[in-house]
Amino acid sequence: MKTIAEFAIVPIGVGVSLSSYVAECEKIIRASGLKYELHANGTNVEGEWDEVAAVIRACHERLHDMGAPRIYTVAKFATRTDREQNMEDKVPSVLEKLRDV
Numbered sequence: 001m002k003t004i005a006e007f008a009i010v011p012i013g014v015g016v017s018l019s020s021y022v023a024e025c026e027k028i029i030r031a032s033g034l035k036y037e038l039h040a041n042g043t044n045v046e047g048e049w050d051e052v053a054a055v056i057r058a059c060h061e062r063l064h065d066m067g068a069p070r071i072y073t074v075a076k077f078a079t080r081t082d083r084e085q086n087m088e089d090k091v092p093s094v095l096e097k098l099r100d101v
Helices: 019-032 051-063 087-099
Strands: 001-013 034-041 041-047 070-078
Touching: 001 019, 001 051, 019 034, 019 041, 019 051, 041 051, 051 070
Parallel strands: none
Antiparallel strands: 001 041, 001 070, 034 041
């Protein structure tokens, strides 16, 4: 099943700067070959459900290997059965409806 997921992984107990941990996760996502977008509060990833879940798990494993004793993750998953949809479709659809406003 294809999904578009948004997730944010927060390692706990590693200090206040998290960019090196985010960068490690981005390397994992990039290597997966899945379509993704990094944004200010997380990452969007598009692909088959099992592949996306595997990427999130791999991020957890890597951050624990880096010494993070705890990790808190928030994830949202969207699926559709009525038609194919990708990340690029969603925002333009809303912007189109706002053109006349």
